[in-house]
Amino acid sequence: MELLEFKDWKSVPDIVHCYKSQLSISETPIIIDNGSYQARVGWAISDAPLLSFRNLVAKLRRERSKKDGSQESIVPQLQVANDISNIEAVRFQLKTQFDRNVVTHFEAQELLLDYSFFHLGINTDGNVAHPVIMTEAFLNPNSSRQIMTELLFECYGVPGIMYGVDSLFSFFHLNTRPTNHGLIVGLGYHTVHVIPVVNGKTIFENVRRINIGGSHIISFLHRILQLKYPAHNNAITLSRAEELLHSLCLVALDYKEELKKWSDNEYYKKNIKRIQLPFSSSISSGLTEQQKERKRELARRLAEINARKREERLAEDEEKLQQLLFIQQMIKANKDSSEIEMSMLEYGIKNLDDLHKNIVTLNSRIEKAKEKIFAVNTSDDVLEEPPLKQPKFHKMSFENETAKLLFVQKIKKTKQEILNKKSARKQRRQDMAKRRTAAGQERMRIISQLARKEKGNDDFGYRDEDWDIYKAISREGGDSDSDAENEKLMELDEILREYQPTDVDQGIPGESYQLHVGIERYRAPELLFKPYMIGSSEAGLSEVIAYVLSLFDNETQSLLAENVVLVGSLANLPGLMERIKIDLISVRPFKSNLQVHCIGNPDVASWLAMKNFVQQTEYKDFLTTREEYEEYGSEFFKTHAASNFYIPTPKSQVVEIIDS
């Protein structure tokens, strides 16, 4: 069986591109496809975008770098776009300028524009002398566009700006079959748009947006895998879920049919994908080397302290012995009795016998201490490891294999009995808790019978067995899982492991570190068609397409259905185009003409379309220049076929006070 592995792509930091002089002389426009997933930036004369990065900024906390001040310079506090080498490490510090598909957080946008212009190599002083062609969200709110314009004109000093919608650019300027009618399905990271175009004009009021996109599919896949494998909660990351979406996921042509296939066990076994998570095969034996070393160090220090104390005590004893010996000598020499008595009092000695006794004990103590010190010094470094834990039972020897087998079987049987008892008890507890089960009803019957008061003939309690009824109605059912039982179970397991090691833990190392991905491959992308799978009340993609078509008259409907165009990276999903086609056929009249296709390479289509636009048309007519910005205000922008419309924001109702 083939085993897949995660590749865990790391982003490669971008180089700073060379800023050629001809670029600055000719005022070559900079094209920015500012998507909520990725941004693609490049010159209008290059074949492909020079930069392509996730629109993300990681702001690391300052506290961490403060703590170890020396490392402050090593870890930059701010990581932008492709500088983020390991996205999972900074997952919680990630920021994007997007809220859904609209730019709202312009501090992050500023950082990312810095990043783009810097890596394009721009080094002119005080301005970026190139017009900027940029994508924005469909029906981007005026206020969002306004701040973007201010940012570009004021901070970067660009000579002109043009805005457009990415999917409209693709439709109008990359289409190999130029038509005036079409239904664009823009599959984005946060949203999906269904945009009808009639006579070369976007019909804004009939556009519909589903607020589900690639990010929802990824987080859905992430979560179902996490819930399926709670043990690998941390190993299943969002980036890995994203990788799965790119590498394994596909769209089912008929979801129900697909599910039916998967419910068959044989099919499941044949088509399941196994993915190996990284794991370490070494089984740690309790203590690591470091811990052992630390323990040894501690023991050595304790021994040193003990030795020092012993030596101090020895010195003390020796001193006292000297004194006592001196007194003894004084007595022998018949010195002044009062002096002797004084010194004897000092040591708390009453008479001669006491003195002798003291001297003898001190002598023996010194002798012992010396012996001990000698013993410790000779066996200095030999610190014994504590003896290994003795197993509770001793290994038995069997006459032959059959005897061993019988023994093992007996143990197994005992184990099974305990397990059975446990499960029966669990079942009983559950039954008791519910009212509708037979056990629960029987219990209620007994309780009500006991509670009934009958005068006269109440002989309850005359016999000892009467009291057993309380055992029967207690929720525990008379006996509960005891610790003794659990202990016994563990002991049996241990015995089994001893005699039949293969029986308890079996298998290839790392098998428990495998993810089995089956239906999930279809289930996650199906979210586009069934938003209710994550509790959204919105209609699915096929339903919305049908709905948008229904807003037109029959003739226009067939014009639109003849040219359904998919744009956006999600269009790469295998089967998506066919699925949309199948779903469309089911809502279109019988045998009507129908075309679904994809424009170019969905990943870079809109960037290339913008480039075509700049190269082919008089793009300068559509640039909002600096003069116009200053004249008409920051909200103003020039519209074209692939842009949003412009209606200035009405003044909020200001109550005018007229002086009369």
Next chain:
Amino acid sequence: MNIAEEAKGETKHVFKRCTFQQLIAKQPNKKRAWKSLKQIISAERSLPWPEDYVHYSSINAPPSFRPPEKFSDLSGLPAPYTDPQTRLRFANKDEYAMIIGLPMDITAGYLALRGATSLVG
């Protein structure tokens, strides 16, 4: 503040006239709070737009008119049954046996994923 200034000094780009912060900040130390999309939309809606104006919020997809199908929370297979205790959906008895043994956080996670955390419905 000093550290922030130093950090900004490092990343200062030659092509920039000023930072956005300098441009918009009335009080230099105060950070601007950015409106979320929700706030922007509701602010936009409250203005007196012309009759036929199309808002960002007016192109939301319609609610689904088809009854949602029921799929097993565990496997994704069509699920004819619902466990009354955990309220998880399941496809067969093997899955039910699994549901019985699932800890609370997992069952809650499945429900949250399906958006079925509200007590009613």
